[in-house]
Amino acid sequence: MSEKSKRLMMIYSRLKSGPVTIEMLSAWANKNGVQISPRTFYRDLEDLENSLMLSDQKLVVTVGEKNRKSWKIEYINDEEPLTEFDINSYILFQHFLPLAVTSSRKDSIEKMRRLFYQKHSKSHFEHFVDVAKQQITSSHFFEGSDFTDHPQILDDCIWSVQNKRIMELQSVNYDYTSISSHIVFPQMFLPIQILYHRGVVHISGFLENNDQLLIFGLEQIEKYKLTNDPFDNNDLLQKLETELLSRFGITQNINHEVYDIELEFTKRTGNFVHNLFWHESQAFKQLENGNFVMTLNCGINRELVGWIFQWMSNVKVLKPDLLHNLVFEKYREMVQYYEDDSALISNNSFRPCHVVDNL
Template identity: 35%
Template sequence: MKHIDRLNRLMGLLKEGPQTVDTIDQYFGGELTPRQIRRLIDALELIGFDRKEFESTGRANKKTWHIKSSPYERNTQRLLRGVLPRVFSIKRQELVEKLVGKLDVAIDSSHFYETEAHRKLDENLEIIATAIDSSRKLKINNISGDSTSIGNSINFPIDVLPISIRYHRGCFYLVSVLHEKVQPSVVTFQVDQLSLTITDKSFERQDYVELVESALKYRFGISQNIDGEVYDIRLRFSSTTGEFVKNQFWHDEMNTPQRNGDGWIIEFQCGINRELVGWLFQWMSNVKVLAPPKLVDLYNEQLDLMLKLRGHTDDDPLEYTNRFAPQV
């Protein structure tokens, strides 16, 4: 093992709590002598560690080393480890432990709704991050699934300008710009659904950052909007459900929730997309769409489609429908 790797691993171990020669020796599998361990301790400043934040007690081989930190700092580190997505805690476990220490079972995540940590996700994240850093275009050869409601608006293969990676509802998304037409458009893709490669074509990423921020500002979540309009969304929630919904972050343009009789009125300004309608259905009979009329109609249309399923047998196939693809 390289010297710098040992230092990084030792740093991660010390972040977990006080360590002795014996515990450090055990961590490295008995491959280091006490003298080598002390030399590693002395060399920690080589990786930018401030010795003022480091303390030792005891003498010779009985020393205990630990990092000075407040309970708040230690608990912040434990919380950070606990909420990391599965793709990091599984595919990049060794590196994560170097950076923030081992997982603390007392603080854990359910990982509910997260993408499975398979190899394709990890590989695609690397490809996209590399393309962003080098400002090179990506070629998307194909896509499996349609989690962001692209519909038939894009024909593959296609070149896109990668701007950022966004983590949303347990999944990683490529935020990109499609510039095949006169007017560039912001398109999002779920990372693990893509078959892609880096091209040798470069672009100026900074030229498109403002465009992307402006477009995402008026999306509910990450999905494509059905059109270019921004709507005044107005919803009425039942009292108990509203108490929960009003305290969660849903959108940048969400107004202060208002008490209305025995319920709550929640308003925000954004486009209409499949994600918004799907979000409404999770509240079941505890929400009513008040405005705009277009959202009322789309919501009722989905209600009618679901009611029709009551007449289907268990063997009747379900046909994929997407009434929220961008109108091109």
Template identity: 30%
Template sequence: MTQIQRLKEIYQLLWQKAYSKNEIIALLEPKVSLRQLERDLIDIKNSYLRPTEELLEIPNGKRMYYSITKRKTKKRKLNFDDFCIYDLLLNSENEVLNKKFDKQVLFFQNFKKALFETFGEHQNFVQKNIIYKTHFYELYQDETFIKNIIPIYKAIYDEKYIQVKQVDFDATGDNPELRSRNLKLKPLKIIFHRGDYFLFSHCKQNYKIFEIGQLMDVIILDKSFTLPNYQAVFEQEMSNRFGVSNNINQKLYDIELEFSESTGNYISKMKWHESQQIKKLPNKNYRLTMRCGINRELGGWIFQWMNNVKVIQPPELINIYQKIINSIHANNQKNNRLESINFFNKG
């Protein structure tokens, strides 16, 4: 019998009724020493009980009896903020959010732990720490996001407009026309993308996506809208984009890229866009085709593969790609100050 199996058996015994140490030893097979049983009881108490359970020590004459029972605790009343935070953590389990909302995280972790009926086996896996998370591309120390997320979440739930004092830069593709103060938006959907949170919204007769940390001083307005009316628009708008960045125009393009054999084999296992088609070529390279707009995220994604990718079509994307290569080369030849230039602005 392994340690986990023995702890599980002791746990099940103590749920049935109270036992003394000698009675527990008599029921176990194979037998264990008194010292080993005492260590097992400490392990059960410290590591293997559910949050709703406790190990009782019941004196009876000269003997001590042990039993496991449900812990008597006051039920914590959940509020709207809690549900918002649980929703965020279910998607990302972000390290920064975990530290910021430590009380809610503890409740959330206990809830997850209670989902496992075979508690011992689960605890053993958790303690091994077999899977390591890099937190690469994860939102990091953004206090503006922390301030914004609950009012935006609440506004979407209640189908209310929000007002934004100003937009601080734009992570999705510059919106210079939206620098004005007191911008009114219909907040339609929160998008979790590349470890960060974005807001899909209706603004000035257009649909815009903002990184939530870019929106300054968000307040909820009394004015209402009907959220379900925008679901189809949201789905169509997302299918038109590569990721969440703004497209250069309203056109959709037939994108065709060729990847080297090793890189193509890797990208063929991933989902990049709902329209993607990936085919292995006779020369062992891979061809990826998809139909979507051209935007900054598409350009950056292509450059990620360095010299293992070639843009086949459309001509518009080839021209932008070459223009960026020329600009990179020029930057490396001069000692000029870098400027924020977006080659994917509307043209």
């Protein structure tokens, strides 16, 4: 194959994934050590239009600001073109995915982008996507940052959930969700659902030996083994939904009780909090002084207490006494650290009275 033929094929390959300008082609050539003048590129593009286009493709030239030209391949098909709303939906989906997904699946996301372009090249899809790289983004705050094994673990978990196959969890690291210290691994685990919560992708399921619900962040799973042993998940799906309704977030409750909870928020904080979703049972009432009272019907767990701390002095626990005392004791422990200037020690337990499991 001649040098020109190789060059034409490379330009053609580049055009198949999106539009190009002469400047872009020149930058590509310099990067690859190819010395070609802009005039040669113009001739190459003309040759491509006349000789290499397939029956379902055509080369389209667009003139932008300052007579700047761009070339792209349009795919000729009878499918309904994407609307601007459709394109924005795709862009939002791509850029608001968890960092764990976007970082570990770059090739797949790029493949989808190329397919979209091929199917909808007449809709200016690629222009919206390029603009979105600067105009639509995510802070990825509170999301995981280590994705070495994430793609494989996530795919294996999805396979196990979809095919209703037992997983053997051999080693699990640190604790996101207050799993009891009494649980020792390895354990046979019945995976039910992939769950995204507070920046982390989790796997939810039950232990085979006692039907206890466990929820793990994928980053926690250090060692596991897939099995081909099937299980019936029909009753477990309903059980999972019922159990999660009893929790604030996904953290294990300190006991098996469900409480009527009342929290008072200052006016300004309450105006913010009452517009967001926290739990299925949430309800709000505004008081005469402008403050808000939030009511919940759920269990008490580390996640609830930590969430209350998030609002600092803008919230007060009204009921029940158990939650009030937990929050008060944690505040007192924190103050004691500062007053005594004592060394920090790991403290991951609530022991208010008869607590079933460590929190």
